[in-house]
Amino acid sequence: MTTYPASPRSDLGRPVIFLMALACGVIVANLYYAQTLIDVIGPEIGMSAGMAGLITTLTQLGYGLGLFLIVPIADLFENRRIVLASIGVTVIGCLAVAASQGPASFLVASIVTGVGATGAQVLVPLASHLAAPERQGRVVGTVMSGLLFGIMLARPVANFLAGSLGWRWIFILSAIAMALIGGALWLLCPQRLPRGDMRYGEALASTFSQLQQHRVVRMRAFYQAMMFAAFNLFWTAAPLALIREFNLSHAEIGAFALAGAGGALVAPVVGWLADRRLTRPTSLVGLAGLSIGFLLADWTVAAGSLIGFTVMAVMIDAAVQLSQITGQKLIFSIDPDARGRINAAYMTVMFVVGALGSVIGSATYEAGGWSASALAGAAIGGIATLCFLLFDRGASASH
Structure with a gap:
């Protein structure tokens, strides 16, 4: 597997760009699946109508925490590993959401899912690093289009699957899809090792x-x-x-x-x-x-x-x-x-x-x-x- 320095002069092929766009969409969609299903999920797990709004709020809070705590380390550690680790966290979060039987377990799993989903925001600058300078805008645009498709398609997909299979299967199928995409990224996505000349605390402070x-x-x-x-x-x-x-x-x-x-x-x-x-x-x-x-x-x-x-x-x-x-x-x-x-x-x-x-x-x-x-x-x-x-x-x- 090729390892690129901090500022590579290589370029990405179309299959890898498409894979990164697909990964961004599938990862970030997990933030939105539950938004349109609160009225279905809440009663089944014993969550009151007043607490049901926390389903969306805590998932988004987890994502916000991940943006601050995880994304900056892309300047310190090998980027592909960060993405794969975040996918692993999101898979665990999705399976925990699907298995949850009460409000507390569901909300904790939602936070974990939100934190893991920030791997999409490591993929975007990684694509920028690996793209040739003259194609950087198009590559970032393509990868970001995958992210926006994930946001937009999450709600209709959730409504369709919830009606035919039940809401838990949405998160099970998402976990399977992310595991497959994680395997493809491990095989096809180039590595990028930054210089990493600062400590984690310094990286957070400088963000x-x-x-x-x-x-x-x-x-x-x-x-x-x-x-x-x-x-x-x-x-x-x-x-x-x-x-x-x-x-x-x-x-x-x-x-x-x-x-x-x-x-x-x-x-x-x-x-x-x-x-x-x-x-x-x-x-x-x-x-x-x-x-x-x-x-x-x-x-x-x-x-x-x-x-x-x-x-x-x-x-x-x-x-x-x-x-x-x-x-x-x-x-x-x-x-x-x-x-x-x-x-x-x-x-x-x-x-x-x-x-x-x-x-x-x-x-x-x-x-x-x-x-x-x-x-x-x-x-x-x-x-x-x-x-x-x-x-x-x-x-x-x-x-």
């Missing part, structure tokens, strides 16, 4: 200092936190609109989500644009496109156009991808030896702030229906666009 040291990291983390908040807002409020405005069933909502996932297909194209040093205009199109997408989504729902609403879902997802891929292309270009810590700081800010979008989505929908949610999403995009125009000052320009 958020990356935000202080690098203005581009601060700006891109802010943009993407706003984009991710709007993304979560949309996918919290849109199903409510589909039920109440269009009278769709859960299965039909799953089909809507599948169609919306088409926005992930833009990721390789965005990576190609980033490789052509078009990061600044691509970023602006993404930020402005988010606001436009929400405003048009408001209009399409008011007009009763389900097709138009679906098109806007694709547009909003594509806008999020435009910002995400260009952002990671820029931050991964700063310091090859600190990519793990930079990515950890970037993703933690994005995740913590972005998680508020779900709260905003449900609150605005209950207060004023889909129109209020859509206007809130457009406002979030508008704030990000305004900050880009006023304060970016070249931070999003390719160098």
Whole structure:
């Protein structure tokens, strides 16, 4: 097995890139399977309605802990081993979720699953390291498209399997899939051994200092936190609109989500644009496109156009991808030896702030229906666009 130094000049073949994208999607999907099944899981394991919200919260908390505690060590230890270890932890977590008989065991297993799922955020900078410089944006874009597909497809897949096999089988099948993917990564994924000239505590301490040291990291983390908040807002409020405005069933909502996932297909194209040093205009199109997408989504729902609403879902997802891929292309270009810590700081800010979008989505929908949610999403995009125009000052320009 070939071992690459910290800044390899090799390149990845398409099968390995596809495998890494698939791995990211399958790993991160574990964060979302239970979200749409709370009403099914809660009663079976003896969890009260008041506690049921902890199913999602603690899984996400575990993921947040992993972002801070695990992702930075990609700058210290051989990366493939970290990914394989995280997959192993996630497999154990999924099997424990499937076997749980009470609230306590289920919630502990959910935290373990969330911590392990952060292996996906080690794979993304690893792909950046192993890609040839002139293809770095496209490779990161392809791998990130797998991650977004995992997020988008998790809910409809969970609904389908829960209805046909039962909710426990979702996590059993996920554990099997991850074990198979882990074996494939062990065989096919190149190793990367970083210089590792600091201790673990020093790596953790320097993680958020990356935000202080690098203005581009601060700006891109802010943009993407706003984009991710709007993304979560949309996918919290849109199903409510589909039920109440269009009278769709859960299965039909799953089909809507599948169609919306088409926005992930833009990721390789965005990576190609980033490789052509078009990061600044691509970023602006993404930020402005988010606001436009929400405003048009408001209009399409008011007009009763389900097709138009679906098109806007694709547009909003594509806008999020435009910002995400260009952002990671820029931050991964700063310091090859600190990519793990930079990515950890970037993703933690994005995740913590972005998680508020779900709260905003449900609150605005209950207060004023889909129109209020859509206007809130457009406002979030508008704030990000305004900050880009006023304060970016070249931070999003390719160098």
